[in-house]
Amino acid sequence: MTLFDADILTKYTVDSIRTEDEGIDTFLFSLGCYEGEPIEVVSRNKNGCIVAIKDSRYSIDLDLARAISVR
Amino acid sequence: MSIRIALAGNPNSGKTTMFNALTGSSERVGNWAGVTVDSKQSLVKKRYTNGLDVVAVDLPGAYSMSAYTSEESITSTYVRENNPDVIINIVDSTNLSRSLFFTTQLLELGVPVVVALNKVDVNEKKQTIIDIPQLSRLLNCPVVETISTVSKGLELLISTAVSLLGTKKTSPYEQASMDGEDKDAMIEADKDRFDFVNDIVRRVETKRPRIDNNLQDKIDAILTNRWVGIPIFALVMFLVFGISQAWLGPWLADLLAGWLEAGQSLVADALAGSSGQLDIWSSILVDGIIGGLIAVVGFLPLVMVMYFLIALLEDCGYMSRASVILDPIFKKVGLSGKSIIPFIIGTGCAVPGVMACRTIRDDKERKATAMLTPFMPCGAKLPVIALFAGVFFGDSPWVGTIMYFVGIAIIILGALLVKLITGVKNKKSYFIIELPEYKSPSLLGACKSMLSRGWAYIVKAGTVILVCNFVVHLMQTFDWSFQVVGEGAESTSILATIASPIAYIIAPFIGVVAWQMAAATVTGFIAKENLVGTLAVCYGVTNFINVDDMILESGASEVAAIFAITKVAGLAFLAFNLFSPPCFAAIGAMSAEIKDKRWFWAGIGMQFSIGYAVAFLIYFVGTLITGGVFGEIWMPILGWIILLGIVAVYTILILKNRVKKVG
Known part of the structure; x- marks a missing residue:
């Protein structure tokens, strides 16, 4: 499942990230968003969702939410 | 060492x-x-x-x-x-x-x-x-x-x-x-x-087990909601313009203008001596240099209040939420939420705004953002907006707010044009932005930011703008044989003859051929505040802030009468100056960030054509609605020719791209 379908306020673990964009992969990595790390969807709306990675909140769009697989 | x-x-x-x-x-x-x-x-x-x-x-x-x-x-x-x-x-x-x-x-x-x-x-x-x-x-x-x-x-x-x-x-x-x-x-x-x-x-x-900072998340859910978020954003901007331009700002400006004018008349009295008459050089000093300076400095409180409010907004964490709600709109036209940062910085000054485009990774998106950033009304355009809002619309906060949102609308339209002309991006553009925790903004920090920007404004007024006012006053005082222009023969001055050709080009959206307006537009490219200074010098008006109190004659309607243009024309002229190319400093920054001659000139061309088209449409539609006249018969004709020309050029460019894609 991807973050797009993830339940809100539930702890998940990042499984894989498929953006086909090396820059954004590296960027996510530096935020602490990579395979095996915890992630949580705080809220979502039609355009995207707000996620908690480590101690920070980020707003991401739906394309990025679909590119992040979690378990 | x-x-x-x-x-x-x-x-x-x-x-x-x-x-x-x-x-x-x-x-x-x-x-x-x-x-x-x-x-x-x-x-x-x-x-x-x-x-x-x-x-x-x-x-x-x-x-x-x-x-x-x-x-x-x-x-x-x-x-x-x-x-x-x-x-x-x-x-x-x-x-x-x-x-x-x-x-x-x-x-x-x-x-x-x-x-x-x-x-x-x-x-x-x-x-x-x-x-x-x-x-x-x-x-x-x-x-x-x-x-x-x-x-x-x-x-x-x-x-x-x-x-x-x-x-x-x-x-x-x-x-x-x-x-x-x-x-x-x-x-x-x-x-x-x-x-x-x-x-x-x-x-x-x-760490203490996290007490869910639910409140922060709840606020985020509201501010980034697409139905509620945009009206809130609009309201916030309305308040910024209302406080700075209609409520607190003019009140402070009024106090300041009184002192400044008292100073000016002291100087005038001292120079006039016993005769009570100013000679030509004293008049240049009093009316040209000091008068123009007062007109520009008079807007200082409005500008400072605005900077103060924007600093508060930036500090409290709202701006990244604003970019989240605008992201989906910008994405539809080939930009992303990343472009919003330059646009927001551009409301202070377009130069750092354009420089902030460097953080955008996608090349096309970066260039497009750099050419669109100057459409945001910057701090230097604020006195211009305030002037027209005061003279024609009784200091209504709506003028500034509307110009701000027209700016955003033009950016969206401009981005759409760029997208249609250069082809649709095939790469997905992901958007991610940190939502920092809200904090109560630092008043001290906002004061510092306001003071430093205010000081920069004074320095600019005392240097570039002062020199421009002086030159403008000289040029309108003398004709080409360096004789003082007589009463009633103002159109023979150096300034009038140079500015006249431009006056014909802008006449379709003003309704008259006014070399004063044309001269103001031109000096505006050196610094947008010059528009205020030049209009003050050319029309001999110094206090635009509280025009109702004007000792000169009888108030705002009088200044409007001195300008001799209609309300609609005032709005159109304002729009043209806000949405045509920015000052030279910002143009320089555009060139440096775009790093591509073709894109750069296309950007300048787009700024001219959009500015002209918006101004003419405002004038034409507005005049139809208010039932006024279009000036002389050639004016609307010239306007339509230019407008259709612009539309034709863009249609051809878009079609060319279509053909290229099909072929």
Whole structure:
């Protein structure tokens, strides 16, 4: 499942990230968003969702939410 | 020899705030990534350095040494190439693991590092405890607690940094040397590094189980909701314009204008002497130089109130939420939420706004953003808006708000044109932006920002604008044979003859041929505030603020009568000057950021054509509705020819792209 379908306020673990964009992969990595790390969807709306990675909140769009697989 | 200290750290860790506290500068601060895009340096205040010469270098925020955007590569390049004597690594203590990743990379560079554990006050509130001696031991480098917003811990920080000069420490984490080409190995190595960091964090940080900061999340859910978020954004902007231009601003300006005019009449009386008449040079001084200056400086309170409010907004964390709601709209036209940062900075001044485009990774998106940023009404355009709002619309806050949203609408339209002409992007553009925690904005910081911008405004008024007013006044006083222009023969002056051809071009949306307006438009390219100065000089009006009190004649309607154009024409002329190309400084910045002649000239052409089209449409439609006349018969004809010409050129360009795609 991807973050797009993830339940809100539930702890998940990042499984894989498929953006086909090396820059954004590296960027996510530096935020602490990579395979095996915890992630949580705080809220979502039609355009995207707000996620908690480590101690920070980020707003991401739906394309990025679909590119992040979690378990 | 002075000691060079580089400040490095993640975006939004408080680097620039610390830089300002250390050096007494007032660089722009804002709590989203990308506020600082260039490195800046300045001497550290002596009271922190024990008398030594210490230079601090403020670098843009970086999440890690592998550059994600060019602002981050500035940091890595700077550290690698300029060998600073010491690095102060500002670590956001509320997000330790993310920050320490970068720290471990910095520690490997061989330059002594001091960690400034910043925002410890926020941690205290959250009851998070960090074992500092342990952290210092694990990192093998000194750690100093700081609160850069209130300048706490800075003395110790600098003395610790100075004491490290020339020392060498071993890095606690050494990445195994490896083949730089092997991407998987690099990722593995980075994961190992993160594991190392996570281990440190586990050992030094004691967190109270998080009391869900639900309130913050609830506010976020509302502010980023697409139905509620946009009206809230509109309301916020309306309040900013209302307070600065209709309520508080004019009230303050009124006080100031009274003093300024009293000063002007003192000078005039002194020069006139017993005769009570001013000779030609005294008149140039009193009406040209002083009068023009007063007209521009008179708007200072409005500009300062606006800067104060914008600084508050930037500081409290709202701006990144605003970019979240605008992202889906911008994405439809080929931009993304990333473009919003330049646009918002552009409301202060287009030059740093255009420079902020550097943080946009996609090349086409970056160029398009750079050419569209100047459409945001900047601080220099504010007095122009205020002038027309005052003279024609009774200081209504709607004029500014509407111009602001017309600016956004034009940006969206412009982006759509760029997209249609250059082809649809095939690459997905992902959007991610940090939502920093809300905090009550610093009034002191906002005051500082307001004062420094206000001072810059005064300096500009006293230099560039003063000279322009003087030249304009000379040019309108004399004709080509250097004789003083007589009463009733104003159109023979040097200024009138030079500006006349332009007056014919802009006549279709003013309804008259007014060389004064044309001259103002031209001097506006040197600095937009010049529009106010030039109109003041050409029409002999100095107080535009509270036109109802004008001693001259009988008020706003009188000034409108002096301008001799209709309300609709006033609005159209205002729109043309706001949405045509910006001042030369901003044009220079555009050229530097776009780095492509064709894109640059296309951008200038687009600014002219959109500005003209918007102004003419406002005038034409407005005049139809209000039932006025279009001036002389050739004016609407010329207007339609130019408008249709613009439409034709863009249609051809778009069709050409279609054909290219099909073929």
